Amino acid sequence: MQKQTLPITFLSQMADVLKVMGHGFRLRIVEFLDLHGSAPAHVLLKALGGGQGALSQHLCKLRLAGVIQAERRGKEVWFTLATPAAVTILNCMRQRISSDKKILQPNR
Amino acid sequence: MQKQTLPITFLSQMADVLKVMGHGFRLRIVEFLDLHGSAPAHVLLKALGGGQGALSQHLCKLRLAGVIQAERRGKEVWFTLATPAAVTILNCMRQRISSDKKILQPNR
DNA sequence: TTGACATATCCTGACATTATGATATATCAT
DNA sequence: ATGATATATCATAATGTCAGGATATGTCAA
Numbered sequence: 001m002q003k004q005t006l007p008i009t010f011l012s013q014m015a016d017v018l019k020v021m022g023h024g025f026r027l028r029i030v031e032f033l034d035l036h037g038s039a040p041a042h043v044l045l046k047a048l049g050g051g052q053g054a055l056s057q058h059l060c061k062l063r064l065a066g067v068i069q070a071e072r073r074g075k076e077v078w079f080t081l082a083t084p085a086a087v088t089i090l091n092c093m094r095q096r097i098s099s100d101k102k103i104l105q106p107n108r
Numbered sequence: 109m110q111k112q113t114l115p116i117t118f119l120s121q122m123a124d125v126l127k128v129m130g131h132g133f134r135l136r137i138v139e140f141l142d143l144h145g146s147a148p149a150h151v152l153l154k155a156l157g158g159g160q161g162a163l164s165q166h167l168c169k170l171r172l173a174g175v176i177q178a179e180r181r182g183k184e185v186w187f188t189l190a191t192p193a194a195v196t197i198l199n200c201m202r203q204r205i206s207s208d209k210k211i212l213q214p215n216r
Numbered sequence: 217t218t219g220a221c222a223t224a225t226c227c228t229g230a231c232a233t234t235a236t237g238a239t240a241t242a243t244c245a246t
Numbered sequence: 247a248t249g250a251t252a253t254a255t256c257a258t259a260a261t262g263t264c265a266g267g268a269t270a271t272g273t274c275a276a
Contacts, residue, residue: 011135021123021126031113051236057234060255096122149222183223
């Protein structure tokens with residue numbers, strides 16, 4: 001873990017990952033997969049609600065960003081978290097909700 | 109740090125924070141402030157480049173999301189990181205760049 | 217008050233993202 | 247092959263985001 005300027009291209013790529021996770025519904029997908037390990041799309045659909053097309057597109061974005069993995073098993077496609085980065089970010093938020101809620105109320 | 113379903117409204121708010129950090133230029137601002145502690149806008153402008161108006165808007169978004177703090181000192185406005193969450197995410201990336209680069213190459 | 221510097225805001229056009237609904241593809245059982 | 251289930255893709259319209267440039271505000275010094 002170096003503490004010096006990261007390459008701009010790397011920051012840009014990481015920004016893409018954060019951007020993909022920066023969506024309420026997609027974050028719920030990530031959290032669900034963290035809690036349940038893995039699940040096929042139709043289970044996510046029933047658990048999280050919304051339209052089927054929308055879910056599929058969100059899963060696609062998460063997959064392209066390297067956040068989740070997809071694996072077909074028969075008719076189903078099972079999704080799993082693909083990077084510990086997602087879990088790190090989730091845990092960061094879990095800490096925050098219990099201790100420091102100021103983040104939700106910017107001081108101006 | 110609880111490991112159960114976070115409230116949807118909270119996930120939605122955290123998604124907004126991630127979304128704001130999910131931009132290459134803004135991430136460079138965050139990294140700069142982590143490395144240098146704090147800085148006025150014109151120093152950021154010279155260090156990071158870009159237009160003055162754009163920088164100001166990015167700083168505004170980061171501030172509204174609670175990622176940075178602003179404090180006027182005379183003519184200048186000094187900016188500082190406002191939440192350890194930002195640093196946690198940065199460190200997460202710093203770990204990633206040295207060990208696990210697969211995140212940059214999704215396997216499809 | 218005037219000028220210089222620092223920052224914020226506004227406007228605009230280009231582009232990206234989103235949800236929705238319809239349709240297409242894939243897989244399996246009959 | 248047909249139907250049923252699971253998932254992906256497409257088209258579209260509404261909305262959001264972006265950079266750039268112009269302008270406005272705030273602060274200080276002379």
